[in-house]
Ligand SMILES: O=C(O)CCC(=O)C(=O)O
């Protein structure tokens with residue numbers, strides 16, 4: 455049985471059974487602080503639709519994205535090269551919180567805005583060529599609570615969890631090599647959600 459001490463956020467347990475490390479720290483921001491960060495980011499981030507290929511056609515996603523960095527790093531997603539906007543005050547504050555909680559450092563952040571549960575993200579891994587190999591990725595969630603799923607590439611084993619308002623999830627080690635992850639759609643969810651994934655790009 456876990457003692458009370460083991461259950462504290464800073465002693466999060468690895469959720470993956472093998473070949474990767476995922477730690478869920480639960481709510482790292484008090485409710486009101488998480489809500490005010492949600493509102494600030496919603497208003498100040500330069501949100502853009504993403505161009506993706508579906509059945510050979512290029513379509514604009516309803517989900518909005520944004521790419522920020524400590525420097526104007528280049529990053530290619532969906533085959534389009536983007537230059538990072540510089541971190542604003544909210545992002546700088548959140549970076550410090552996430553670095554302290556996870557004991558890792560990051561230099562960039564990919565943001566996603568899902569207007570409701572009909573928007574999600576299919577199975578993928580975050581192993582773009584610009585990113586530090588085996589670098590930690592810290593995922594901060596604000597707004598609607600959503601299910602999140604990991605699936606092992608070979609065994610197909612699944613691990614599911616809920617990402618709460620103001621919560622932190624950290625993926626590290628070999629996670630991206632052996633597991634894919636997704637944010638499943640859920641028509642019942644009508645509220646919006648913002649997710650920030652803090653990453654390390656090499657330059
Ligand atoms: O919205 C999420 O929780 C996941 C986002 C994600 O996987 C990504 O940005 O690569």
Ligand SMILES: [Fe+2]
Pocket residue numbers: 578579580635
């Ligand atoms: Fe991802």
